[in-house]
Amino acid sequence: MKTSAFLYPWDVVGDPDAPARIADLGIGQVTLASAYHSTRALTPRHPRHRVVTAEHAALLYPPGELYWRERELRPHAAGPWAPGDAFGRAADALAAAGLDVHSWVVLAHSSRLGADHPETSVLNAYGDRYPWAPCIAQPRVRGHLVALAAEAAVRPGASGTELESCGWYGLAHLHAHDKIAGVPLDDTAQYLMSLCFCASCEQGYAQVGLKLAELRARVRWALDPVWRGGPVGHPGAELLAATLAFRARAARELQESAVAAVRARARAGFQVLLHADPRPDRCGANVGVDPAHILGVADGVVVPCTAGPGLLDPFAASAAPRTPHAVLAANLTVVSGMGGRPEALADDAARAAEHGATQLRLYHAGLASDVDLERVRKSGAVG
Template sequence: MTALPRAGAFVYPWDVAGDPAAADRLASLGVAQATLAAAYHSTRALTPRHPAHRVVTARHAAVYYPPGSRWSRRALRPYPQGWLPGEDPYGEAADALAAAGLDVHTWVILAHNTRLGEEHPQSTVVNAYGDRYPWAPCIARPEVRDYAVTLAAEAAVRPGARGTELESCGWYGLDHLHAHDKIGGAGLGGVGGFLMSLCFCDICRAGAAAHGLDPDALRAQVAKALEPFWTDGPARPRPAYRADEWAAVRELLGEETAAAVAAWRGATADRFQRAAVAAVREEAARRGVEGFRVLLHADPAPHRCGANAGVDPAGVLAHADGVVLPCAGGATARADVLAPFAPHRDAHHTVVANFPVVAGMGGSPATLADDARHAAGLGATELRLYHFGLASDADLDAVAVALGG
């Protein structure tokens, strides 16, 4: 039987810090790597096995290590956490994971921070209706890019880390797992979601104008294109695949307008991503860390927004060491995200298939082995499991069987 690709699992500091058995338990599953959150957004998480708690509420986006002096004169800065004991729960967890024989890589969230957006609303995405998204700092803005690039370097290159995985390293938009979320009624899908994610802040208006667009006319055009989504609701047909989504956007906005929008947003995202990767590598070199690997959580459709930010497959592999791709869903969905990278990767690139393994959150740990082999056939070189700390004992038992742990 074909061996599965090398596997790693996502981990929160609170899964390990304060639980002497956690690191060895993870290692016993058969994973080689722990991708440990160093900078993470707000969340409420179960901890099914922790001896001291069962629920952790991270009230706001935070860093899980003591932030450095580089932030002293910056308006936009990361917030330290205050819900876990100790000044450096990341460091405590990282030490325990390394002692269990696991490679530790950092997990860093960049363009997603609700508290930052609430305190600095001028730095957030503004949609075609004038609504601001406090959870979505606008990556076109110089102050946001400076904040995110600085955070990427500091949070990624923690002591002992051998690489990093940068999430939301690109445009963020409407989609957001917000508390008591109630925006599903319109059934926007990928097309409506993209239109609702277009930013019209002053920087983005100037960027659109520089690409030959009238910002006011574009804003009105986007609002008009969205009208059927409000009237037809979920009954409106939705494109199933990413390529079809962009074809629908071109039809709604017109070829020239869609091309200009794509050029502006694509160039902005590329500049943001390259700056973040370069800053991480520079910091790793400054600290004398050789071979530090930089991966981006990504989607091969450049118009996609969110945690898995849209990228051009050829472009991102020209400057990053690889990508982490969402592989929830069936075989067709996996092919949709993995196959576009195959023509552009070489032996030095890492293509990670990210599988949810928490059955209560829609994951399928029981089919992990077959799903992973299918992903490997599509070019995946590694697996990532979401999420060690959230999984039940039964989920972890199924993972261990799949990985031979």
Template structure:
């Protein structure tokens, strides 16, 4: 299976040895961030720095001023962590080693936008806003995300793109000094705490036969067992048990329609702007009610729209199966493994993990993350890829 390693521009720029080191892993492709959320990242081999602090979500390339003129919502330029055309500089260096470079675009995950424009954020049944989570049902946010996808995906020389967070973001978030794990929410609690009650979503619920005020009260009542530690186990069936089958189904219908519309519009717009042969993949979870960076999707729908998916496999390869069952000829099913041992990854088992993924229908590998991993981790990755051939 062909493999690609994720990388940030700041891993490459200013380190002349980085491109060859990444190519020497045995990967054919580098998936290079062109738009990314705020982060604090280690750069363990860089000659000039060891820690990068990206203080806000930003594009890592020049902003197209004409595209965004007069618009309230627009992408933010990066600060000194990725100045100028940081993406373009890194992409050129990686391409010189023979690597195929694809863009890595993070979309509906933007804390700065939520802080500056609070009305754009998901707001839960208690009235709490999630500034990191733009509500994708709002027309202005939808339009912003589609245009951001086009601008950051179709960069000069890129052979394709991988779109992350192209769907609902919810409560779960790697927030600084996070203190939200005191109660085990489970799938049901996460879903209920991620339901949005902004004006656009209230209208959406009404379109599906729900009274938004009654629904908000029902969600609060449904969460009471969760706060007591009595939440039922399970996935969607637990949501139905807590909220009731009919209202749960109606909320999911609204959210699924908003996500499908955004995903279809973004892929269509990127394809229209891209050259022939440009591949469009989504970071995806096969349960459409799930929120987060790996957006919940309907596998059959997304594989009819995009060229494939990147599926999280850090917790096992089980999420590959629903996509494999609906995969069409030529579509990509990329198994994404964390290979940073300090972040819970297991580079030592990459060979066996890859074989297991291939047996479930995976066609490619994704390795997270070439810039963050230790020398030992990278050595294990290179050995595994060499054995895989």
């Protein structure tokens, strides 16, 4: 089964042994970050450093000055964690080791955008901003993300791309020093806390017959029992159903526009995949989608499967009659310290294949320990 491993440029740049080490896993492809959010990452084998702190969302290559000059919202270049064309240098080194390189582009997840332009962020029912979560219903945000997708995806040396966070982001976020787990939130509560109440969303809700002030009051009323330790009030499911059509439409518009912009800029045969979850109400890195729709837009999906392969089923059911050549990639964490099971990779890959997976993704070859990488290499599951 064709397999790709995720990497950051800083896993490769400055480490001459990295390309051969990755190729020795038996994989044929690397999914290399070209636009990424802020993070703190371990580099356990790098000869120059052990921890890389990416201070803000950034392009990991030099942004095109002419491309961005007339645009209102602009991305930032990386700091010392990925100077210059870090993506290009890493891609060249990986290609020299015989590895196919695809870009990895994170879109609607940027605390830097939220800091520079607070009005672009999701505004919840209580008036709180989520600076990491751009509101994709806002036309200028959507235009920015589409432009970002096109430039960051089609980098020299890349033969395809994977678009992450190409949809709604919400409350759930691995924030620094996160302190929001004191009250458990089920899926409906997470959804209600992720609803946006900005002016663009007000227009969207109006199109489905909802008034913003009334909706805000009803969401607060439904969530009120949660803060006292109880379940979401009974209107919660109704509010989810009432607002989902607008939010799904906004996500579809972004996804269709982003994929079209990438294809318009890329050469023929350039592969475009989306990180996705088959439930349209889901927010985050693996955005909620309608499986039948998304497989008519992108060349396939990357689906989180570390907790089990069940999320593949709706995509497999949609792909079989309509798009039999769609890529259904099962994303499996192989970092033991992050809940991965590299020792069970062969079994997990086999189960994913039974549920329709045609490819594997390994998260994350740069973060994994030597022991975890050795387990991957010996598993016989990759190729």
